[in-house]
Amino acid sequence: MPDMAMTLVEKILARSCGREKVVPDEIVDLNVDLAMTHDALGAHTAAKFEQLGAENVWDPSKVVVILDHYVPNKDVDTAKKCQNIRRFVQKYGIQHYYEVGRGGICHQVLLENGHVLPGMVVVGTDSHTTTAGAAGAFAAGIGVDEMAVVLKSGKVWERVPNTILVEIDGTLAFPLSSKDLILWILSKLGVSGALFATIQFTGTTVSHLSVDSRITLTNMAIEAGATNGIIEPDEKTLDYLKNATGEIPNCVHGDPDAHFARRISINTEDIKEPLVAAPPSPANVVPVGRVEGTHIDQAFVGSCTNGRLEDLQIAERIIRGRRVHSDTRLIVIPASQRIYEAACEQGLLASFVRAGAAVSTPTCGPCMESHMGVLGPGEVSIATSNRNFPGRAGDPTSEIYLASPATVAASAVEGQITNPKRFLGK
Amino acid sequence: MKGKAWKFGDNISTDLICPGRLFHLRSNLPELAKHVLEDADPDFASKMNRGDFVVGGRNFGLGSSREHAPTIIRLAGASAVVASSFARIFFRNCINVGLPAIELDTSGIEQGDELEADPEAGVLKNLTKGTRMNFAPLPSVMRKILDDGGLAEHIKKRGDFELAD
Numbered sequence: 001m002p003d004m005a006m007t008l009v010e011k012i013l014a015r016s017c018g019r020e021k022v023v024p025d026e027i028v029d030l031n032v033d034l035a036m037t038h039d040a041l042g043a044h045t046a047a048k049f050e051q052l053g054a055e056n057v058w059d060p061s062k063v064v065v066i067l068d069h070y071v072p073n074k075d076v077d078t079a080k081k082c083q084n085i086r087r088f089v090q091k092y093g094i095q096h097y098y099e100v101g102r103g104g105i106c107h108q109v110l111l112e113n114g115h116v117l118p119g120m121v122v123v124g125t126d127s128h129t130t131t132a133g134a135a136g137a138f139a140a141g142i143g144v145d146e147m148a149v150v151l152k153s154g155k156v157w158e159r160v161p162n163t164i165l166v167e168i169d170g171t172l173a174f175p176l177s178s179k180d181l182i183l184w185i186l187s188k189l190g191v192s193g194a195l196f197a198t199i200q201f202t203g204t205t206v207s208h209l210s211v212d213s214r215i216t217l218t219n220m221a222i223e224a225g226a227t228n229g230i231i232e233p234d235e236k237t238l239d240y241l242k243n244a245t246g247e248i249p250n251c252v253h254g255d256p257d258a259h260f261a262r263r264i265s266i267n268t269e270d271i272k273e274p275l276v277a278a279p280p281s282p283a284n285v286v287p288v289g290r291v292e293g294t295h296i297d298q299a300f301v302g303s304c305t306n307g308r309l310e311d312l313q314i315a316e317r318i319i320r321g322r323r324v325h326s327d328t329r330l331i332v333i334p335a336s337q338r339i340y341e342a343a344c345e346q347g348l349l350a351s352f353v354r355a356g357a358a359v360s361t362p363t364c365g366p367c368m369e370s371h372m373g374v375l376g377p378g379e380v381s382i383a384t385s386n387r388n389f390p391g392r393a394g395d396p397t398s399e400i401y402l403a404s405p406a407t408v409a410a411s412a413v414e415g416q417i418t419n420p421k422r423f424l425g426k
Numbered sequence: 427m428k429g430k431a432w433k434f435g436d437n438i439s440t441d442l443i444c445p446g447r448l449f450h451l452r453s454n455l456p457e458l459a460k461h462v463l464e465d466a467d468p469d470f471a472s473k474m475n476r477g478d479f480v481v482g483g484r485n486f487g488l489g490s491s492r493e494h495a496p497t498i499i500r501l502a503g504a505s506a507v508v509a510s511s512f513a514r515i516f517f518r519n520c521i522n523v524g525l526p527a528i529e530l531d532t533s534g535i536e537q538g539d540e541l542e543a544d545p546e547a548g549v550l551k552n553l554t555k556g557t558r559m560n561f562a563p564l565p566s567v568m569r570k571i572l573d574d575g576g577l578a579e580h581i582k583k584r585g586d587f588e589l590a591d
Contacts, residue, residue, distance in 0.1 A: 027565050041491070044452070052581050070449075077450050127491045127515055143493035143519040145577040153586055157567055159514075191437055192485035196514055225485055227514050281437060368490075370449040389439040389489060391447070396465045 007163040008232055008254035009198045012138040015252070016121045024162035024261065025196075034062055034115055034137075035150045036124035038106045040069035043081040045125055046088035048148035057092040058154035064096040064115055065089050066106040069364045070371045092151075104336025104362035107131035107304040111215065112338055114244030118233040119252035123147070123156055128304050128386065130226065133218035134211060135241060136233035136251060138198075141222065161198040161227040162261035164189075168203035170268030175420040177314070178213035179306055179384065179404035181205070181268065182220045183275040187285035188264060194226035197261060200254075201231050205268055211240040212308045219305045220386050223282040274419060276382075277402035280390050288407055288419045296401075298381040299330045299412035302360075303367045306384035306405050307335030309342050315409035316348040318423045319355045325415030330357040331373050333365045357412070369394045382411045427505035427526075427545075428553075429477035433537040434466055436483035440516065442466040443487065443495040452494055459501035476503030479541050481532050483509065487516025493523055500525040506543055508532055508550065521568045524576035530561040545572075 006014060010022050017028040037045050042065055049057075057063060065085060070078035082100075089097045096115065103109045106124065110116050110132055118136030122129065125147045132139035142156060150156050166185055172178070189199075199221045206214060214231050221229025231237070233251045242248050274288045301307070301315045312334060324330040332352045334340040340362055343349050352359050366373025367385040375381055375394025381401070383393070388400035403411070406420035413423075442465045444458065451458040463470045463480070480499055486509035487495060496519045499507060506526035510533070520527035526545050535541070540553040548563040564572070574580035 027567060040449075048578060051578055075450070077453070125491055127489065129491075141491040141515050143491055143515060143522055145493060145522040146518065149577060149581055152581070155586070191488055192511060192513075195485065195511055225488060225513055368446040370446045374447075387441075387489065389441040391441045391445045391465050392439075394447070396445070 005255040005257040005259065007198070007258040007260065008136070008200060008230055008252065009138050009161060009163055009228065010258070011252055011254060012119050012121060013158065013160055015119070022160045024160050026160050027157055028160055030121050030156050030158050032062065032123055032150050032154050032156055033120035034064065034122040035147065036064045036066065036106055036110060036122070036129065037147055038065070038069055038126060039067040039071060039078065039082050039085060041125040041144050043084040044144045045147045045151070046084055048144055049151050052148055052152055054152040057094065057151050060093045061095045062154070063094045063151065064110060065094055066098040066103050066109050067100050068103065068105045068362070071100045071363055072361070074371055101361065102337060104334070104339070105304045105307065105364055107219065108307065108335040111135060112244055112336060114241055117241065117249045118237065119250070123150055127222050128219055130221045130229045131215055131219040131304055133221065133228050133230035134215040136231065136237060138228055138230065140228045159196060161196055163198045163200050164194055164262045164264065165200050165202060165260040166264045166266060168201065168205040168266040168268065170205055172205055172209070172268050175274050175406045175424065176268070176271060177404045177406065178209055178216040180271055180275045182217050183277050183285045183402065184271050185266060186220065186223055186277070186283040189224040189283070191223060191281050191283045192225045194221065194224040197226055199224060199226045199229045201229065206231060207234060210310065211236055212310050215308065216305055220282065223386060273421070274404060274407045276407065276417065277388055279388050279399040279401070282387060282402055288403070288417065291401065291417045292419060294401070294417040295380060296328055296382050296411055296416060297379040298373065298375065299328060299408050300366045300373060300381060300383040300385065301405050301408050302331070302333030302335065302365055303385035304335060305386045307333055307339065309339050311384065311405040312339070312343050312348050315405040316351045318406060318409040318420060319357070319413065320351050322355055322413050324356040324412050328412055328415040330412040331360065331366055332357050333360045334362055336362050366393055368392060382408050382417060384408050427477065428540070428542045429475065429479055429505055431479050431481045431535050431537060431539040431541050432470065432474055433535060434463070434480065434482045437485050437488055438466055438482050440487060440489035440492055440495040444492060444498055455497060455501055458494060459498040462498040462502045471502055474502060474504070477505050478503070480504045480507045481509070481535050482507065483532060484511045486512050488513040491515045493519035496520040496525045497523045508535070521571050522577035524572060526572060528561055530559050
């Protein structure tokens with residue numbers, strides 16, 4: 001009798017390919033439950049789809065199309081791409097389409113609108129599709145050609161990942177946040193430490209985190225090279241999804257005796273101060289004290305990593321009643337329209353504006369270099385986003401430090417990289 | 427396939443291969459291909475010859491899901507990418523755009539070495555050094571996709587992808 005125990009991801013994949021058991025490294029043919037594309041790659045996907053000679057999208061109810069990367073459009077090229085996407089959505093009857101001003105950043109939109117449910121297989125033409133694992137789904141990025149095939153057939157091949165279990169215990173109090181936690185984990189794993197693997201986050205710290213905070217963990221799983229990141233659904237997940245869908249979904253759980261390729265124990269007490277990923281990689285992590293005083297030209301609070309309401313609330317607590325430093329500019333971008341609305345109602349955006357920040361409508365914005373907030377030669381930025389490879393957000397000689405919303409807001413006020421602890425209780 | 431090795435280091439990201447600032451060229455791939463890997467080696471596209479190999483270290487192609495990255499390596503004329511390990515999405519995209527991806531320890535390969543690869547046999551010869559390395563041949567689904575010239579051609583020809591041998 002073979003060992004039938006499976007991890008959460010193995011269970012999801014086994015169900016999806018109609019098998020009783022799957023094992024790491026085998027190649028399986030998955031039935032996709034949810035497919036997502038956006039304006040950066042959607043027009044290419046649509047063109048590829050038509051080149052395949054497909055007549056229909058396999059299931060228009062399982063496809064979500066969201067405009068987020070270059071919106072509102074910045075030039076004729078991106079405007080044309082969005083036109084092509086709209087034509088595609090209409091022609092094939094895609095049922096879930098988020099226009100500019102109605103959605104936001106794709107990964108946030110998928111979760112807050114209840115498109116992602118526990119146990120699903122989710123694919124998207126975006127490497128940060130891993131984000132959706134916060135709802136207990138298997139969610140991974142794929143390329144355009146593969147997405148065209150998914151749209152035609154609903155199928156995708158996958159190499160079953162082995163699972164790295166990251167067990168996190170201890171409290172996480174201000175100024176520390178889940179961003180510091182994932183940077184700490186990345187410093188342990190490195191940028192290739194989880195290649196072709198799942199990172200499953202668990203432990204008492206994770207249980208105590210809000211779903212919004214957990215999303216930051218699965219979002220950056222890709223930065224360790226992981227196929228996906230995942231968190232077992234619990235009461236908080238169910239509340240979140242009930243809020244999004246009006247229903248309590250069914251859950252899939254891993255077997256208690258499942259085999260993990262590796263276990264990593266993290267105690268949050270070892271994280272003594274906020275962390276920063278210095279250039280040139282998200283795993284090049286140092287305590288903020290090591291880079292304190294570094295001049296910054298730009299600070300950015302937003303992105304699929306840290307553009308949620310609680311992120312804006314933390315940043316606003318630090319900014320309120322202060323000014324962005326005269327040598328620095330601060331850009332604040334809520335991750336979705338819903339967050340934008342809540343931040344308006346709570347007066348957060350007014351606070352940022354009064355402090356001298358540029359506040360934008362939801363978009364990926366300065367996370368990559370091609371839309372807004374692009375960095376010039378030699379400029380230095382501190383951002384709540386997820387990548388700091390050379391050239392990621394502007395000129396190849398510009399530099400990006402990645403940090404939590406608290407650290408970024410404190411740095412914006414001081415005009416240099418700053419430990420937000422100083423702002424405690426003020 | 428036979429050609430010269432162009433050696434790059436570990437963690438060559440898709441931003442280095444195909445920077446986002448050239449987004450506007452994504453609808454003009456031959457032009458985009460003139461910029462391939464330029465943030466890692468500014469003159470690479472003009473120096474390399476058709477048939478040459480792009481050789482990386484660990485985690486080649488990490489970063490975004492843009493398949494323009496392997497597409498422009500193929501369009502520039504590289505016969506394959508050889509690396510000690512690949513980032514997952516980049517690896518998938520290589521196969522899907524018809525660019526062979528060979529995974530083996532590249533620490534012994536130096537800039538300018540003459541290489542000869544036989545992907546079916548899983549053998550890479552370093553003609554300059556007189557060495558021979560084996561690598562695991564690709565699973566059959568990926569071999570078929572490559573043989574057909576990429577995923578789009580594969581699907582057009584067969585209707586669906588074929589996992590079975």
